Amino acid sequence: MAKTEIYKSVPGILRPYKEYISSLGLSSGDQIVYYGCAGTCTPFVELLAIAIRALPVEQVFVPLLDETKAKRLVEIPDAGMQVAGGPAQVKPKVIVIMGGLAMPGMPLSKDDVRSMIKCHDGAKVAGVCFMSMFEKAGWLDTISFDILIDATIDPVTVTKP
Secondary structure (H helix, E strand, O other), X not given: OOOOOOOOOOHHHHHHHHHHHHHOOOOOOOEEEEEEOOOOOHHHHHHHHHHOOOOOOEEEEEEOOXXXXXXXXXXXXXXXXXXXXXXXXXXXXXXXXEHHHHOOOOOOOHHHHHHHHHHOOOOEEEEEEEOOHHHHOOOOXXXXXXXXXXXXXXXXXXXXX
């Protein structure tokens, strides 16, 4: 993949994601399915979901790769997008792979992710990670992303009294 644009801060994650998803011309009821780690990836999934909340798509979160535990993302007034909806049937037009899946110690491999993608033939594949996680884990030689958003959280400043 060629690096084509560099952005900053949270809008630097959300704007290109929204532009990419909007460019796909998805129809009412089309599905975007986020695969990630419960707890650590969930807030980032909800952030991505809020960026495209006006689109007529269904958004779903799948913990790890267990599609039997899929939950819908719903807009909660005065709170934002939340993984709160009941079970969802998984039929993605867009698969979003979160970088937490590539972290050391996860109970899956890049080949497991590749197999899941093959089960959803024709779906677009987006990757969202921090600190070059997919590259560091060696996933870029196995997973073909249509778009990859790789953000850096550096420095992290902590101030104490």
